Amino acid sequence: MQADWQSIVQRATELRHRLHRRPEIAWSEFETAKTIRGLLDELDIPWRACAETGTVACLAAGATGRHIALRADIDALPIREASGVPWQSENDGFMHACGHDGHTATLFAALWWLRAHENKLPGPVTLLFQPAEEGGHGARRMVEEGALDGVEAIFGWHNWPAIPAGKAVCPDGAVMAANGTFKVTLRGRGGHASQPELCRDPVLAAAAVAQALQQIVSRRLAAQSAAVVSVTSIDARSAETVIPDTASLAGSIRLQSSDMREQVENLIREIAVASASAYGVSAEVDVVPRYGATCNHSDEAGQMRSALAAVLGDDWQCDKTPVPIMASEDFSYYLNAVPGAFALIGAGDGDSTDHPCHNPHYDFRDALIPDVARVFLQLAGAPMPPVNP
Structure with a gap:
C-alpha cells in the first residue's frame, strides 16, 4: 500500500462513517468483523478470529524488538440515534454512541501506515479488534483465547468529550474505575x-x-x-x-x-x-x-505520555480531569495480563456539539483519527508521517 498519509486519513474517516452506519452490539458484530477481515485480506495481512467476532492480526512478526499490541473495540450500543449526521445509523435502535467506530478506524489508519513501513518496525505489532467491550467482557475472552500470546506490552485509548480536544490523561495507576x-x-x-x-x-x-x-x-x-x-x-x-x-x-x-x-x-x-x-x-x-479498575503500568504509561507529548505538544495533559474517572473499561483484563497503558484523549470542542458518550446525539470527532494514529505509530517505533501533508 502506498504510504500517502493524507489518503490514509481520508480512507480511515470514510471507514469510520461506514461503520457508524451499520452498528452492531456486543457479540453480534458479524458484519463489522467481515469488514475488518476483508480490509486485512486486501493487504495480505494474516489474521485469525478470536472471541468469535474479534480479530487478531500481526505485522513484522519476525522483528526482534519488543512485541507490542494496539487495541480497538468494535461494538455499539442499543440506543436509537438522534445525531442527525449524514452517516447516521441505519440499524434502528442501535448506534455507535461510544465512538468504537472511531477507535477501529484510527487503528486502521495506523495499520495502513505500519504496513507500508513494516520492514522498518523494530518489533512485532499485534492489532486487536475486540468485540463486546460494552458490558460483554470481550477483552477477557480475547485474553483467554490467546490474543496476547507473545505480547510484551499493550496500549489503548478512549475518546472523551468531557476533555478538551488536544488534551489527554494517562496517569500511572488507575485511569478508570x-x-x-x-x-x-x-x-x-x-x-x-x-x-x-x-x-x-x-x-x-x-x-x-x-x-x-x-x-x-x-x-x-x-x-x-x-x-x-x-x-x-x-x-x-x-x-x-x-x-x-x-x-x-x-x-x-x-x-x-x-x-x-x-x-x-x-x-x-x-x-x-x-x-x-x-x-x-x-x-x-x-x-x-463487572470490570476491574483499569490501572496503568508506570513504564508503559510513561511511554504513552511521551508519545502524546510528541503528537499533541508539551501542554497535552488535562490537569482539570481528576483520575480515575468513574466510568469503566474492560481494557483492565489486558492490563492484568501484561504491562501496558490506557489514555483518555480529549474530543471536546467547547460548544453545543460536545455530547457525552452513550448520548443519542453523540458522534465521534473525526479529527482524532490522525492524531491518535500518530500516537500509535510513536509507540510502535515507526517512521512518522508528515504533520501537515
Missing part, C-alpha cells in the same frame, strides 16, 4: 392503600433503602476513597389504591480500586437488609461485579 451492579428485591405484604397498618409496605422500604445506600460514600468510606453508589431504578408498579407485595431497586457501583469491591458490596447488603427490616420487609440483595 472498577464497576458493578446491584439489585435489591423487597418482599412485604400487600393490601388496600386505605389500610397500611395491615400491610408491610415494600414501596416505603424501597425509598428508605435508596436513601440509606447514599450514605455509604459519605459516611462509611474514607474521604480519600473515590466511589459512587447510584440507585438508578425503582420498580414497584401497582394500581393507585394497591400496596404491592414486592418492590425492587437497582443500581451501579463505581470504585477507584478493585480492592474496595468487597467492602462496598458488603455494605450494600448490610444496609439494604437492615433498612428493610425496620419496615417489616425482607430484602434479597444480588451484587454482580
